[in-house]
């Protein structure tokens with residue numbers, strides 16, 4: 001009997017962070033909420049599963065996460081190899097999942113885990129994003145490809161946030177009951193990173209009194225889903241993002257799935273090319289807000305999901321590497337005794353701890369602003385609440401791409417080292433690390449490549465938000481024995497400010513873009529350093545982790561700083577010439 005929740009104290013440590021209190025208090029409306037409506041499962045009275053105080057709510061999350069952990073350990077992980085080998089297949093325009101995937105989905109559905117973040121009145125569990133992403137992390141540790149189906153709960157959440165009441169009443173229970181899976185249909189052959197170029201057409205058919213979709217989409221995870229959100233051009237003659245709207249498509253026979261891609265990894269998740277032919281759909285929210293508002297919200301949720309997926313894959317790779325290193329004997333010793341191996345293992349562990357702290361800090365920011373948005377739909381917010389909502393929204397917008405960019409890169413380097421620790425065996429299909437390495441590769445690409453996360457995160461870095469966060473972290477009261485770590489982080493921050501000054505000095509966007517990744521990574525090292533110090537303050541067992549992360553991060557930042565100092569504006573010409 002394996003349980004991915006109870007065998008991982010770090011997840012519980014983050015669930016028990018006192019910063020969860022304001023989130024849960026608001027989410028449960030101070031435990032005074034009385035749900036009078038029920039558009040979800042008729043057999044369940046939403047009041048029956050409502051917590052009566054903060055501790056009760058945390059206990060509830062913990063109980064649910066124990067069930068998730070058990071399903072992951074006992075069903076999902078043992079199925080992963082078979083799923084990877086079998087993969088989905090396309091027959092008569094229908095996608096059939098691998099048999100292991102079918103069993104996994106059935107277990108998740110039976111445990112009512114398919115609408116975790118939706119309000120109870122729609123049949124959901126009213127989970128905060130923070131606790132939900134703990135489930136996503138565990139599912140990804142079991143089978144990264146299944147996360148792509150399980151994690152599509154964001155579709156239901158986006159419908160909840162932006163659709164009208166009738167659409168919510170008609171469709172949300174289908175997500176929460178597990179009757180329908182979701183898909184996020186954005187990418188086209190000529191619109192990948194640049195979604196402003198989306199060209200799939202939406203027109204209103206007066207006769208049929210409905211919107212209809214026409215065109216091609218590609219690389220769509222779970223394109224066979226029953227309910228999908230589609231980004232389409234609703235405004236004739238427009239060419240940019242302002243002409244795009246979002247639509248809810250309820251699967252019928254008008255869409256042809258042309259093919260399932262033959263991929264390097266995440267074999268269990270079908271990636272589809274699709275053709276829409278006069279496919280009826282429902283407008284979600286307002287016209288023209290498709291990309292600029294709704295897709296941005298949808299993608300931010302999905303990026304948080306990829307952050308969780310990256311941590312889950314990293315955890316699996318680290319555990320496999322550790323197990324192997326403890327058993328494999330060379331030169332008369334187990335290989336974990338060699339500095340060249342234990343350094344890799346420790347670096348993996350520290351990166352996971354840092355990435356996980358960033359994941360749950362980001363999730364808390366998301367929770368805070370979203371819960372205020374939800375309350376705003378019920379009543380007027382006070383000025384103070386409005387300020388809080390804005391503050392957390394800005395933080396979430398900065399931290400989400402930072403998280404996605406950094407943890408997905410960590411995930412790849414951890415999977416790489418896990419193979420290295422296995423030596424030749426790691427290159428064979430006999431051990432799970434080979435699959436984990438292939439699965440890890442996509443995390444830096446979908447939901448926006450690392451380069452695009454840098455483009456999004458650099459705004460937070462240059463806007464003064466980073467400095468604001470530094471002040472907040474530095475002002476947190478911590479135990480005197482950790483103060484010296486904050487001193488190092490202060491030095492790193494000062495160096496960072498100087499690097500920023502140099503990168504911004506020429507007042508030339510291309511020069512800033514050239515150094516942007518270095519700057520974002522420097523900022524990430526400082527932020528994660530602070531988060532680990534705060535973790536160590538709550539539990540001293542995290543102190544060595546904080547210490548090593550900062551000891552390694554400081555020279556890494558100095559190296560990046562030196563590069564920013566050395567490669568000046570004129571060198572960009574050299575880079576351009578040599579790149580072709």
Ligand SMILES: Cc1cc2nc3c(=O)[nH]c(=O)nc-3n(C[C@H](O)[C@H](O)[C@H](O)COP(=O)(O)OP(=O)(O)OC[C@H]3O[C@@H](n4cnc5c(N)ncnc54)[C@H](O)[C@@H]3O)c2cc1C
Nearest residue numbers: 184185186187192193219220221271445446447448449451
């Ligand atoms: C397995 C898989 C599943 C997917 N699932 C979905 C899904 O469910 N729904 C969906 O809508 N899409 C999905 N996608 C699409 C995915 O989001 C895109 O592939 C991704 O956003 C990159 O777009 P692209 O492939 O067109 O690459 P391109 O945009 O062509 O990028 C190519 C390279 O150019 C770089 N680049 C592009 N623009 C810039 C810039 N401004 N600055 C710096 N570098 C830049 C990129 O970083 C990259 O290195 C999926 C893709 C895959 C492979």
